[in-house]
Amino acid sequence: MSFRYVCPHSLDEALALFADLGDRAKAIAGGQSLLPLMNLRLAAPEVLVDIGRLRELAFVSEHDGGVSIGALTRHRDLETTTFSPSFGVIADVAARIGHLPIRTLGTFGGSVAHADPAGDLPMVVRALDADIVVRSSRGERVIPSSSFFAMPFVTVLDDDELLVEARFPAPPPGKVGSAFSKSVRRAGDFAIVSVLVRLVLDGAGTITDARIGLGGVGGTPIRAQDAERCLSGTSGTQEALEEAAEAAARDAHPPSDVHASSEFRLHLVRTLLPVVVRKALA
Amino acid sequence: MNDTAQASELVEIAFDVNGTERRLVVDPSRSLVDVLRRDLGLTGAHVSCEIGVCGVCTLVMNDEPVRACLVLAVQADGGSVRTVEGLAQDGELTSLQEAFREAHGLQCGFCTPGFLMLLSWYLERLDRTPDDDEIREIVSSNLCRCTGYQGIVDAVRLAVSTRTTLAADGSAGT
Numbered sequence: 001m002s003f004r005y006v007c008p009h010s011l012d013e014a015l016a017l018f019a020d021l022g023d024r025a026k027a028i029a030g031g032q033s034l035l036p037l038m039n040l041r042l043a044a045p046e047v048l049v050d051i052g053r054l055r056e057l058a059f060v061s062e063h064d065g066g067v068s069i070g071a072l073t074r075h076r077d078l079e080t081t082t083f084s085p086s087f088g089v090i091a092d093v094a095a096r097i098g099h100l101p102i103r104t105l106g107t108f109g110g111s112v113a114h115a116d117p118a119g120d121l122p123m124v125v126r127a128l129d130a131d132i133v134v135r136s137s138r139g140e141r142v143i144p145s146s147s148f149f150a151m152p153f154v155t156v157l158d159d160d161e162l163l164v165e166a167r168f169p170a171p172p173p174g175k176v177g178s179a180f181s182k183s184v185r186r187a188g189d190f191a192i193v194s195v196l197v198r199l200v201l202d203g204a205g206t207i208t209d210a211r212i213g214l215g216g217v218g219g220t221p222i223r224a225q226d227a228e229r230c231l232s233g234t235s236g237t238q239e240a241l242e243e244a245a246e247a248a249a250r251d252a253h254p255p256s257d258v259h260a261s262s263e264f265r266l267h268l269v270r271t272l273l274p275v276v277v278r279k280a281l282a
Numbered sequence: 283m284n285d286t287a288q289a290s291e292l293v294e295i296a297f298d299v300n301g302t303e304r305r306l307v308v309d310p311s312r313s314l315v316d317v318l319r320r321d322l323g324l325t326g327a328h329v330s331c332e333i334g335v336c337g338v339c340t341l342v343m344n345d346e347p348v349r350a351c352l353v354l355a356v357q358a359d360g361g362s363v364r365t366v367e368g369l370a371q372d373g374e375l376t377s378l379q380e381a382f383r384e385a386h387g388l389q390c391g392f393c394t395p396g397f398l399m400l401l402s403w404y405l406e407r408l409d410r411t412p413d414d415d416e417i418r419e420i421v422s423s424n425l426c427r428c429t430g431y432q433g434i435v436d437a438v439r440l441a442v443s444t445r446t447t448l449a450a451d452g453s454a455g456t
Contacts, residue, residue: 004291005310005356028354035313035352036333048310052357076346099423101400102334104346105353187422188335 007050011057011135015162017049019137022159027051029072030105032098033114057109057164062087065170071109071163075121079103086171087128089178089198093120096180099188109163117152117255118190118216120182125166126221127196127213133165142167149220172209174200179279182215183268185259191216192260193268197280205235212244212273217252217265224248227273236281241274248273295359299324300368308355315339315350318365326366326395337424340396341365347403366395369402378402378441387437389428396424401438411442 008014018025026045028034029052037043051057057072060081067087069078078094097103097111097120111121112132125132125145132143134157141161148155157163178198182191194215200208210231212224227248234240254265296305299322308317313332318324318341328338332351339350342364369376378401381387388394404420412420417438421431 002309002311005293005354007356031354031357032334032349032352035354039332039351048354050357098334099337100420101337101340101347101349101423102352104348187419 003045004047005050006047007053009053011051011054011162011164012137014049014051014054015135015137015160017047018160018162021047021049025049027110027113027162029107029110030074031110032102032106033110033116051162052107067168069108069166069168071107071112071165073108075103075106075108075111076100078108085176085178086198087168089180089196090124090128090168092178092180093124093196096120096182102188108166112148112166113155113157113163115149115153115155115220116190117219117221118192118194119221120191120194120215122149123194123213123215123221124196125168126223127211128168128198129211129223130166130168132163133167134161135164136161146223152219171198171200171211174202174208176200177280177282179276181272181276181279183272193217193254193265193272195269195272195276197273197276199231199236199277199280201281207231207234207236212248214248214252214269217254217269219253219255222251224251224273226251231277236277241277244277245270245273293356293359295356297358297360298362300364306355310354310356312355313351314343314348314353314355314358314363315341317355318350318363324365324367327399328392328395330392335425336393337400338393338396340424341399342403345403347400364399366398369398376402377444378405378437381437381441381444382434385436385440386433387429388433393424393426393428397421397426397434400424401441405438405441405445408442411446412438 006017025047028048028050057070059070060073061068062084075094075097079091081091083091111119112125115122130145132148134141150156180196182194196213198211202208210228212227214222214224227244230244230247231240249266249270252269254262256262292307293310294307306321315327315329318327327341327350330336330338334349334352340347341350344361417435421434
């Protein structure tokens with residue numbers, strides 16, 4: 001089964017192609033999610049628009065306390081970037097995506113747009129409240145991550161739109177601690193459950209801001225906001241951790257599938273959250 | 283611009299393969315591993331899962347390890363590809379290949395080219411002696427159904443120690 005292959009030389013050229021072809025075309029960059037889908041005959045686009053050479057979309061730029069990540073940034077580049085403490089967890093997450101040869105080619109934008117419910121980067125984007133910047137020949141849209149993911153593998157992107165960047169806001173002032181844990185059966189697997197925690201602490205060691213992301217426990221990535229509220233204003237006591245773990249389990253709606261039952265996923269959430277919070281506090 | 287999508291519109295590509303420029307005309311739907319094997323006769327890279335989970339197709343493209351079943355041949359245009367056929371020079375095995383032989387890092391050999399390419403790349407860049415965890419982390423990238431990985435881990439350790447010895451002698455080589 002073949003397709004037409006086009007390799008635009010500029011973003012504008014790419015956007016014009018998407019405007020013209022709509023849902024007949026699919027963007028390919030790293031291809032580490034799209035090509036398996038095509039090889040499994042789960043996707044069969046008429047036209048592939050290769051955006052992999054649009055280097056201007058590959059960047060990691062910290063400024064004003066926040067960070068912008070371009071869609072063409074490879075996971076391997078994220079893994080090897082030295083972030084400020086506010087965003088170091090992004091490198092930790094990237095380092096555990098699949099295996100090294102996948103990280104060589106897979107891109108940030110591809111991962112987020114692919115919206116795999118077990119995907120790590122969609123969860124990061126949601127947990128850290130990034131804004132998703134999207135372009136088309138009609139102009140630019142900025143979509144909050146809280147409304148970007150619609151259902152498993154579906155985002156709110158229109159057929160002529162391309163994800164170009166994610167902008168992560170600066171955390172509130174204070175000392176930042178973060179940690180990430182991904183529960184897998186074998187190295188390189190997708191997460192059965194993943195947990196991301198980023199905390200901001202004041203001088204007295206009180207948590208003033210908490211971000212908790214849960215992956216693999218819903219059709220879309222989850223920001224466990226009730227659990228976050230359990231931690232805020234505390235110093236991460238055992239009691240606060242237990243309350244947060246229960247709240248996170250309530251926020252999770254994990255599926256049962258061949259990899260794990262719903263009950264086991266909830267068990268992992270309850271067990272992992274305190275562990276990850278303690279690591280973030282350390 | 284013609285907005286009718288035409289299937290099978292062939293694409294001209296040119297890329298360096300093991301130091302030699304090759305020019306081809308290919309159907310864009312063909313993977314890099316398929317083109318290397320069928321069009322260039324380089325059957326060292328193997329094909330198994332075709333969805334990027336097993337690693338038998340691993341080779342080096344543009345100086346980085348990739349799964350060649352998840353690269354369209356057209357995406358290699360203008361770049362460079364190194365395959366297992368390009369490791370041994372004039373019939374002389376690299377120290378990694380020797381280490382695999384000596385440490386029984388292979389049995390059926392089906393996964394071996396993928397491991398050799400991944401590990402050649404890794405060892406080229408290594409600037410210290412890796413611990414066991416690090417070696418197991420890197421080899422977990424590829425599936426081996428025969429060896430149970432111990433022989434592969436031993437081969438890596440042997441290759442690292444051989445390289446260190448060679449370096450002390452003043453000679454080069456991976």
